Structures are given as structure tokens and as C-alpha cells.
Amino acid sequence: MRVVAAMSGGVDSAVAAARMLDAGHEVVGVHLALAQSASTLRESARGCCTIEDAGDARRVADRLGIPFYVWDMAQRFREDVVEDFEREYAAGRTPNPCLRCNEKIKFAALLDKALALGFDAVATGHYAQVEEHDDADAPGGVRRELHRAVDDAKDQSYVLGVLDADQLARSFFPLGDTTKPQIREEARERGFSVAKKPDSHDICFIADGDTRGYLAKRLGERPGPIVDPDGEVLGEHGGAHGYTVGQRRGLGLKVPPADGSKRYVVSTDTRTNTVVVGPEELLGVDLLEGEHLRWCGTPPAAGTEMELGAQIRAHGREYPARVSMREDAGEGIPAGVTVRLAERVRGVAPGQSVVLYDGTRVVGSATITGTGRAAC
Template sequence: MRVLAAMSGGVDSAVAAARAVEAGHDVTGVHLALSRNPASYRSGARGCCTIEDSNDARRAADVIGIPFYVWDMSDEFHEGVVEDFMDEYAAGRTPNPCLRCNEKIKFAAVLDRALALGFDAVATGHYAQLRTGDDGLIEMHRAVDHGKDQSYVLGVLTQEQLAHSLFPLGDTSKPVVREEAARRGLLVADKPDSHDICFVADGDTAGWLKEKLGDRAPNDGGDIVDDATGEVLGQHEGTYGFTIGQRKGLRIGRPAPDGKPRFVLDIEPVSGTLRVGSRDRLAVHAIDADRARWCGTVPERVEGTVQLRAHGDEHRAVVTTDGEHVHVELLDHASGIAPGQAVVIYDGSRVVGSATITVAHRVREEVQA
């Protein structure tokens, strides 16, 4: 099978490419150039897809002994991920750019180009497992290493995309991957894992948004209001700098009557109002979501679990859907859930699908009491 190995420059994708070769596939490595101005990209462990990463990917391909290319996907990345990120924050929502990158870039634009060039599949270093179900469909399951499991950010993949995907690391733990990389002579064996948002140069998301949004900024400040009393507690410099559940950065200056910290409960981008309150007011018992994407057959009802953040907890839930819209009743209450986040639905370890949260229904005070 002809396989295109997406090589980020990290240890995971390098070992995934090596394993694809070892499995007998005809493998070609490709690194995705995602920045319109590569010189501005950071180096080190923050983010991914830097110039440093491109060089590391090339060296790994040389060691493995496979052809290597760099594909310029900067326009697709800017439109599908960066612009979406800014639009979502401007609307008072909290997006996950890694999930959107998988949907729009790695398993859409890249896979489409790979198939057009005659490749049969794209291999990546994601930690997830693929199996063929009794109905003949390809199922995606959680990785063996639950601490590294990345099925949440892959929950946007359709059956057609899964049928042309390979995840060689799904049955392996991260320490084993590093040991294998060292044994294979890959210099990235001890390279730190990437983290943060790759296109935010210094990790300051609020500062980056303030600079980039410009006229699209929904407001240049507003009131911070106590959700229970309506009292104005202070002001802020822009709702895009906050997300639901956030505690730091409010700078209210005086504690709540009970002495406990306040958290962002609601964001109103048009009026510029932030509503804040105690932690227990963040509890959510139900979720509505749209833009559903299904990994296989569309279900009517799932009694399983949902995950609401990357590396977040699982919550027991009953999920109903008409195919496009999703309603989730949480049997285990969640906390601090924001519109724009993804809800990924599981039946045991199998990923059923995902949707984008539009409304998080908070537990009423009388129920909390």
C-alpha cells in the first residue's frame, strides 16, 4: 500500500512513519508548512510546525530511508484554522484549533491531495486505534495509553477518512515510542512534546487576539457583572480574552461575600458583558450542539460517555440526535463548558462522532442546593 506519512518533526510521527515502512508499505514522508511567514514561528517545545520541526522531520526521513517533501498548506491552514479561531473568539465562543486542523487540513486537504496523487492512506503519529467492526465499517477506538489518547481531537473524522488513515502508535505507550526512536537512531527520541497553540508565538492567546482581530473585535471592553446580584464589579479590555470557567485575569479587586473566587459564567460579546459567579454555578447538566460529524452510521440514541475537552474526563451521558443537531443529557455533571468546544461521543472505547457545542445548560440553583 502506498502511504503518505505526515511528519511533524516530533518523535511520534517519526516512529509512526518507521512502523509504516516496517509493515511493508511504500512510504513517502511529508511535512506541512503551515505558516505564511515561517521566520516568525517559534522554536522549542511550544507549538509545532516550526522551521526547526521541518529540519527534524527531514533528518528523520533520511534515517528511515524514505522520500521526503514539504507541502505548503499555509493558505488552507490560515483559512480553515486561524480565521476560524479568530471568528469563534469574536463571537464569544471557545474553539479547539487542533481539532479543526485535523478536520480541515490533515484529514481533508492533505488526504484529498494524497488520494489524487495515488496514495492509499495517510499515516500520522496520533494515539488512537482503528478496527474493522462486525458491519465492515472502520471503527476508531481510544489508544491503549489513555494518558496520550488523542481520539478526542480525531472525533471529526468521517468513515471515508478513517478508511484511508493509519495510526501506527495506537497500541503503544509514549515511553515505548521514545525507546523505539532511540533504538532506530532517530535524533528526535528525546525531543519534548509540543504544546500550546502553534500559531500563537508566545502562548499569550489574549494578546495575540487583541493584535489580530482589529475591526473584528466584538468590543474593546465592558463590565464584569455578578451573575447573582447584577452588581458591576469591574471592567475588562475585551471579551475575547476570556473563556467560560476562567478565574485568572479578572482583576476584580475584592472577594465575593463568601470569600471564594469568582469564575466567568457567561460571555456577551455584543454588550461586552462578562458575567461571573461561584464555581458551583459552572455546573452543567445538559448540552446542545450542532455541526455533527459521525465516524460511521448516524445513531439516533447513544447511552455511553462524552468527552468535552482534550485530555478531559469522561462523563456518562445519554445522547440523542437527528444527524445534524445533538442533545446530551449528562448523568455526571460537567463544569465550565463553553460554546465552541467540541463534544465527542463514545460507546465504550469507540468514537461515535462529535459536534460543536452551542448551549451548555447550567444546573439551576435550587437543584444545586
Template sequence: MKVLAAMSGGVDSAVAAARAVEAGHEVVGVHLALSRMPGTLRTGSRGCCTIEDSTDAWKACEKLGIPYYVWDFSERFKEDVVDDFIAEYAAGRTPNPCMRCNERIKFAALLEKALALGFDAVCTGHYARVDQDADGNYELHRANDWAKDQSYVLGVLTHEQLKHSMFPLADAQTKAEVRAEAERRGLSVAKKPDSHDICFISDGDTRGWLAEKIEMTPGEIVDQSGAKVGTHEGANAFTVGQRRGLKLGTPAADGKPRFVLEIRPKENTVVVGPEQLLAMDEIRGIKVSWAGEPIAEVHSGAEFDCMAQVRAHGDPVPARAHMITDDEGAPLLVVNLIDPLRGVAPGQTVVLYQGTRVLGQATIDAARSLASVD
């Protein structure tokens, strides 16, 4: 097959490309330039789109003996990921930019261009697996190494995208194994630290970065009854579940800490309350998509058992889910959690699993705690 290897400049993408070459595929490496000013991005272990990363990607391709290109996706990255991130926070939601990047850049824009150029598949260093069922339908599954599993952030992939996705690290037992393989292959990134955090926020200060992009207006912090207990400099800077930095002027009656329960951007109000109200029992999700062919219950509207996960490295919990339509006829995913999840926020992504298989995902629009119901 003719394979386009997405080269981030890290050890995972380098080893994935090496395995694709070793498997006999015709491989071409490409690094995505996601910023017009890469020098402003983080370096070392903090980012994944820096000048150093581009150089490391080139060195890996040179070692593997494959062609190397840099594609400028900076404009689309700004529109589809950065601007979306700002807009979601401005609306009082908590977005996942890595999910949007995989959905709109790596497996939409990149794959679309790759197919137009005659490539059969895009290869990445994600820890996940693509399998086929007895009827030849493509499915997304967790990787062998659950500690590094990245199937959550790939839950947005469609059946058509899975047909053209290649994840050579699916069988890796540990990250240490991948690093050892990189060293054996003579790849200079063998000991390069993993990237983490949000790549386009240079110093890791999300609140400070947002303050420069979103107009922050002072407002009130209230309890569940609506009584004022403090003030804030901008509701958009808070996240559901937050405890630190609230600076409440009125202590709780029981003397216990209070947490952010809700952000109301239209009212510029932050709602706080006791920790037990952070445990959500029901999630409702919009922008629903299915990773592969949907299971039969999706079409019938029947309930089905599953595991629900709301963070990339969070623990999945047992749940029962079903599809309904909202007042305007749009599809809505309802997830009833057997074990409540703490601190679920609108804007996050809920990904559903059955065993190791990723069923699909939705953007959380609302969450409910039974403890808050009278």
C-alpha cells in the same frame, strides 16, 4: 499499499513512518509548511511547525530511506484554522484549533491531495486505532495508551476518511516505548520534547495574541442578576471558568471567589458567578459528525448511553444523548450528563464514546446548569 506519511518532525510521526515502512508499505514522507514565516513560530518543545521541525522530518525520512517532500498548506491553514480561531473568539466562543487542523488540514486537504496522487492511505503519529466491525465498517477507537490517547482530536473524521487513515502507534503501550524504539532505529528525534500549546501563537500568550487580532472594547462585568461588579478591557479575552485576572470591584456577598460563567460579545459583557454554576448538566451541539457509520439511535432519534468528553485530556463522564432538529431543521445533538462537567464553554467540542469507540462529535453551542434553574 502506497502510504503518505505526515512527518511533523516529532518522534511519534517518525516512528509511525518507520513502522509503515517495516510493514512493507511503499512510504513517502511529507512535511506540511503551515506558515509563510516559520521563523515566527515557537521552537523547541513549544510548537510543531517550525523550521527545526522541517529539518527533523527530513532527517527521519533520510534515515528511513524514503522520499521526502514539503507541501505548502499555509494559505489553507490560515483560512481554516487561524482565521477560524480568531472568528470564534470574536464571537465569544472557545475553539479547539487542533480539532480544526485535523479536520480541515490533515484529514481533508492532505488526504484529498494524497488520494488524487494515487496514495491509498495517510499515516500519522496519532495515538488512536482504526478497526472494522463484522460488516466491514470502519470505526475509530482509543489507543492502548490512554495517557497519550488522541482519539478526541480525531473525532471529526468521517467513515470515508477512516478508510484511508493509518495510525501505526495504536498498539504502543507507553510513550517511553515509542522513544526507546526511535533510539533503537537511530532516529535523531528520540529524545525530542513533545510539542504543546497552540502552534501559531509564538509566545504562548493567547490573550495578548488575540488583542492584536480582535478589537478589544471596554465593557462591564456583571453578576447573574445583571448588577455591575467590575469592568474589562475586552470581553473576547475571557474564557468560561476563568477566575484569575477578573479584577472585580464588588466582592460577592458570601465572600467566595467568582468565575466567568458566560461571555456575551454582542453586549460586550462578561457574566460572573459562584463556582457551582460552572457544573453543566446539559450540552447542545451543532455541526454534528459521526466517526464511522452512525449507530442506529442516531437515525431513530432514540436516546443512547455514552461517555462524553469535552477536552483533549479531560475525563469522560457518563451521559445519555439523542438527536433532534433545531427551529430551522438543522441537526442538534443533546447530551444529558449523568455527572456534571465543570466549565463547559460554547465553541468547545464534545466527543461521544461507547467503550473505546468514538461515536462522533459536535461543536458545543450551549450548555445548561440545573443549579441555575429556579
């Protein structure tokens, strides 16, 4: 099988490429240039797409003896990930750019280009597993399922929850059965210079980790009130888009609470440019509404209900949930989902993603459009 190995310049993608080669595939290494003006050296563990990263990926490819190319996808990344991120915050939502990157770049733009050039599949260094099962109704008689990795601490099935069945059929994740320490040891044994290279962290295009500062530069300052649930003004902010539900630090409130309790952002409204803060008990929600559905297999029928697990953050807990597939306009495929969590969860904001699991299997995902509390 002819496989494109996406090589970021890190240790995970290096070992993934090596394992695909060991498995007998014809492998070509590809580094995605996602920054329109890549820096020479990474500024921190958060950065990516530097000239250093491309060089590290090339050295691994040379050691493996495989062809290596750099594909420029900076414009596509800017439009589909960075600008989407800015639009979502401007609208008062809290997006996850890693999911959007996987959906739009690594398993859409990259995979589409690979297929157009005659390749059969793409391999990445994500920590997840693919299981194959005989199924007469599936293409080629084999059904592929996406499952959690064996290393709970590194499991990345959450950010892969946007893959559909066709993309999953052409994707390989060779690291899912291995822990991170084992991957680093394997890289050392293979003589890869990246064996001790630190992991990068999202958000990759905000190298210093200052999301509010980044948004202020892109969206501008727009002073407005910070109020309590009764509307009393407690302080001022520089733009509601710079705040997210559950945030406690950096509020700069001028009026302390009478009982000395901590205050958190409980909602934002970019239309009125208002940030509402309140006590911790106001943060808990157990009802989620979701749209922009992505199914890692056959979509469930509209109108059905399922007992599934729901995960709301990349490395967060999985919560038992009852998931209802909202009726569509007659297509038979759900137009949205309602997720009723078994317990209340703090700090859930519109724009985040909920990924649904059946055991270790990823069923699909949805973008959260609203939250609330189910009637007792």
C-alpha cells in the same frame, strides 16, 4: 499500499513513518508547512512549523531511505483554522483548533491531495487505534472503527472525533498500541535524533501560550464591564472575546466578594461586550446542545436515543450521558444532538466539542452550541 506519512518533525510521526515502512507499505514522508513565515527555531514547546521541525523530519526520512517533500498548506491553515479560531472567539465561543486542523487540514486537504496524487492512505503519529471488522455492507467487506489508544495519558481519539467513515477508511495510526515511553525508546533504537525532542502543545500558532494577548492583537481592545449575576459592576475588561467560561485568573476585579469566595467567568456576551462572573456553583451544567455533527461510521437515525460516554476536553474525563438525535428536515440524519450528562460539569462553553464514545469506540462528535441544567 502507497501511504503518505505526515511528518511534523517530532518523535511520534517519525516512529509512525518507520512502522508503516516496516509493515511493507510504500511510504513517502510529507511535512506540512502551515506557517506563512516560519521561524528558524522554535520559541518553546508550544511552537510548530519551524525550519527546525522541517529539518528534523527530513533527517528522519533520509535515515529511513524514503522520499520526502514539504507541502505548503499555510494559506489553507490560515483560512480554515486560524481565522476560524479568531471568528469563534469574536462571537463569544471557545473553539478547539486541534479538532478543526484534523478535520480541515490533515484529513481533508492532506488526504485529498494524497489521493489525487495516487496514494491510498495517510498515516499520522496520533495516539489512537483502528479496529477492522468483517461487514458485508461496508466498502470492501471491512468496517473500520476508531478506538482509544492503550496509553490513556496520550490518547488522542478526542481530537480525531471529527473524522468521517470515508476518512477513517484511509487513515492509519500506528502508535495506538504503544505508550509514549516505549515510542521514545524505539526512536532511540532506530537512531532518530528526535528521540528526546520535547512534545509540542496546542495552541501551536500561539507559541508563547498567551491566548488573550494574541486575541487582543487580532481583534483589538474593547473595554467593557465585568458584572456579577445581578448586574453589579465589579471591574473592567479589555474585550469579552478574551474570556472563557470557567476562567478564574486574570480577572482584575476591583470589588472583592463579601464572603471571600472565588469568582469565575460564568458567561460572556460579545454583543453587549459583557463578562459575567459568579461563584463556582454557577459553573455546573449537565445539558449540552450540539451541531456540526461528525460521525466516525454510519450516522444514527434521527429521533433515536443512545447511552454513550461524553468527553468535553482533550484529556478530560468521560461522563455517562444520554444522547438524543434531534429530528432533521426529513433526511433521516440527525440535525443536532442533545447530551444529558449523568453529573454536572464545570467550565463548559459554546464552541467546545463533545466527542461521543461507545466503550472505547469513537461514535462521533458535535460542536457545543448551548449549555444548561436539566430539570430535576
